Amino acid sequence: xxxxxxxxxxxxxxxxxxxxxxxxxxxxxxxxxxxxxxxxxxxxx
Numbered sequence: 743x744x745x746x747x748x749x750x751x752x753x754x755x756x757x758x759x760x761x762x763x764x765x766x767x768x769x770x771x772x773x774x775x776x777x778x779x780x781x782x783x784x785x786x787x
Contacts, residue, residue: 745774 749770753759762770 743774745777746770 750762750767754761
C-alpha cells in the first residue's frame with residue numbers, strides 16, 4: 743500500500759505532480775503486487 747501511496751498519492755496531494763492516469767495507476771498497482779508476492783509467497787518445500 744505504501745508503494746502506491748508514495749508513487750501516486752503523495753506527489754498529487756502535495757501538488758508535485760498532476761493526477762495520475764488510469765494507465766499509471768494500473769502500472770504502479772501491478773508493480774506493487776509483483777513486489778509483494780515476490781517477498782511473501784511461500785517457497786516450494
